[in-house]
Amino acid sequence: MTGREFAAALRNGDRLFGTLIVSTSPAWPKVMHRIGLDYVFIDTEHIAISRAELSWMCRTYGAMGLPPVVRVPAPDPYQVTMALDDAAAGVMVPYIETVEQARELVGATKYRPLKGRKLRDLLSGRTKLSGQLAEYIRSNNAGHSLILNIESVPAMENLEQILSVEGIDGIIIGPHDLSTSLGLPEQYDHPDFTAAVDTIIDKAKAAGVSVGIHGTFSTDDNLDQELRWIERGANLVLHSGDIIAFENTMRRQIGNLRAALNLAVKTKVVLDKINI
Numbered sequence: 564m565t566g567r568e569f570a571a572a573l574r575n576g577d578r579l580f581g582t583l584i585v586s587t588s589p590a591w592p593k594v595m596h597r598i599g600l601d602y603v604f605i606d607t608e609h610i611a612i613s614r615a616e617l618s619w620m621c622r623t624y625g626a627m628g629l630p631p632v633v634r635v636p637a638p639d640p641y642q643v644t645m646a647l648d649d650a651a652a653g654v655m656v657p658y659i660e661t662v663e664q665a666r667e668l669v670g671a672t673k674y675r676p677l678k679g680r681k682l683r684d685l686l687s688g689r690t691k692l693s694g695q696l697a698e699y700i701r702s703n704n705a706g707h708s709l710i711l712n713i714e715s716v717p718a719m720e721n722l723e724q725i726l727s728v729e730g731i732d733g734i735i736i737g738p739h740d741l742s743t744s745l746g747l748p749e750q751y752d753h754p755d756f757t758a759a760v761d762t763i764i765d766k767a768k769a770a771g772v773s774v775g776i777h778g779t780f781s782t783d784d785n786l787d788q789e790l791r792w793i794e795r796g797a798n799l800v801l802h803s804g805d806i807i808a809f810e811n812t813m814r815r816q817i818g819n820l821r822a823a824l825n826l827a828v829k830t831k832v833v834l835d836k837i838n839i
Contacts, residue, residue, distance in 0.1 A: 583804025
């Protein structure tokens with residue numbers, strides 16, 4: 564899938580499966596390619612990834628047909644343009660709460676390389692693109708997707724207005740920050756948290772904007788909540804991550820080994836007593 568195809572799928576509301584990538588190992592893209600993902604999510608907000616590392620990761624994953632979606636460290640239009648310069652197919656922007664933020668980010672994603680007063684005039688509606696410039700801007704940004712993180716109570720309160728901004732391709736719920744903003748840290752089964760997620764999904768679907776939630780809390784044995792939200796209408800599936808899957812798998816396997824060895828020791832003790 565190319566960046567343009569990913570953007571078109573987002574606007575069409577197609578179901579897309581991706582996961583968080585933390586590892587910067589050159590061997591990792593081949594592994595991710597075998598999984599059957601539609602896109603990969605690279606987080607530079609919480610993960611220490613240099614710009615050079617980010618650029619090769621984006622170019623490698625993009626060349627393998629896995630559009631890279633990069634979360635920038637802050638809701639800063641200039642950081643968005645940097646990520647796109649580094650070959651991100653889409654950008655995810657954290658902690659969006661206002662219409663003004665959304666408009667600025669649309670400008671950075673959909674109107675590159677325009678900046679300054681000309682861009683402000685376009686975003687405010689005082690001027691419009693026309694002629695060769697309009698075609699150039701459209702073609703130059705056709706493969707760029709804008710996804711906003713909705714992860715606070717103020718964001719929920721302003722969500723309908725935010726979603727009305729033309730140029731937003733999707734939103735992703737940040738479960739940890741949202742639960743904290745609600746005063747329910749990491750209580751993902753709490754009725755108020757579930758109701759908040761349902762409300763966000765409903766508003767996004769009503770606005771015709773793709774929506775998802777990062778299923779960081781899902782494990783092999785606990786997919787029920789993530790499945791519920793997908794069935795509810797979340798089409799942008801962001802499931803787990805390489806570091807999360809590694810921790811969950813290793814904890815389970817080491818636990819099983821310890822349990823098996825402990826059982827073996829106990830069995831040996833019993834047999835020794837029988838043989839005495």
